[in-house]
Amino acid sequence: MGFDSQLSDTDVLFLKPASARRAEPAQGPAMPLITLPNRQSLTTSIRATAQVFEDPQSTALLARIQLIAPSDANVLIIGETGTGKELIARHVHALSQRADQPFVAVNCGAFSESLVESELFGHEKGAFTGAFAAKPGWFEAANGGTVFLDEIGDLPLNIQVKLLRILQEREVVRLGSRKPIPINVRVIAATNVRLEEAVAAGHFREDLFYRLRVAHLALPALRDRPGDILPLAHHFVDEYRQRLGYGDITLHAEAERKLLQHPWPGNIRELENVIHHALLICKHHVVRSEDLQLSSLQLNRRNERSSQPPLAGASGTDDAHQQLQQALQALFEANGSNLYEDIENSIIRAAYNYCHRNQVQAARLLGISRNIIRARLIRLGEISALR
DSSP, rough: OOOEOOOGGOOOEEEEOOOSSSOTTTTOOOOEEEOOOTTGTTOOSSOOEEHHHHHHHHHHHHHHHHHHSEEEEEEEEOOOOTTTTTHHHHHHHHHSSTSSEEEEEETSSSSHHHHHHHHOOOOOTTTTTTOOOOOHHHHTTTTTEEEEEGGGGSSOOHHHHHHHHHHHHEEOOTTTTTOOOOOOEEEEESSSSSSSHHHHHSOOHHHHHHHHHHHHEEEGGGGGGGGGGGHHHHHHHHHHHHHHHOOOOOOOOOOOOOHHHHOOOTTTHHHHHHHHHHHHHBBTTEGGGOOOOOOOOHHHHHHHHHOOOOOTTTOHHHHHHHHHHHHOOOOHHHOOTTTHHHHHHHHHHHHHHTTTHHHHHHHHHHHHHHHHHHHHHHHHHOOTOOO
């Protein structure tokens, strides 16, 4: 599903004390925790289902959220996949004056380019083949509340223009209609790509970027807030032991050390999956180091880089940049046509092959959306349009 409909009264996001974890100091404050509603149905989701604020970076983030949330300002949330961007968006909504109004979450990358306009803005009967009845879009569904646009960098440029108009005019026009419908929504957008670079490359509108980035929240990766790792691990142990009908489960000290040493490329969602699997295979109600099956993705990448022979005269990143400058100088002197596009194509191909022809990883490596990577690879003949 690309969206979440309005929350019921029992689904409202909340801050609560973490329970069934390491013993806290007798006078210590309860650790703040936020969770997704209906999280037990999200076991296959890539979204983070819980967020804690114990690491200093996280407590600073929470303080910033509490300053931003009461206003009606648009918010842009930037963070890697699995860092809990939707959780933060829901918490901003819960702390706002719109808390009792709809919260609608839309994944902008979940719809094809032909459907995204209808899904966001709605359509009238007969607007296109198969439009047998009029249908409101998600902006109308969120009227009075908050619309959360996840993966905003995946929006096609023509839809970006229409979104900008909605933000400016506060009205939406359904596909196949000329009648504007007034709306009152707060927009929270999120992305895992560097939108500044997408703007510079012409893939994202600069005026829309500034409209969305009235308030800005940067979510640090889990590896950059190590103080949150063990509190989250203990939360997920408690969550999954209850689901599985287990008694008390403890994390062995070696297991905790292993968790702290891992770089967590998949962030909170990866940690949750690791704990879930560990509880399935652990013995005697203790999760040991060998029960933690950790991803070797980043380790493999480091090994690949270290096993490659160094370029002549290269001794590090500075030398690599110097060689790149020399290569670009040679290309400039050759004065070929379509130079910028040729260089861009070479970068796309190199990243795609470096990531073992994985579009998602190549997009993440370059900090651009998968849609941009895919469109360019199709144009270059690297993949089929049907793939």
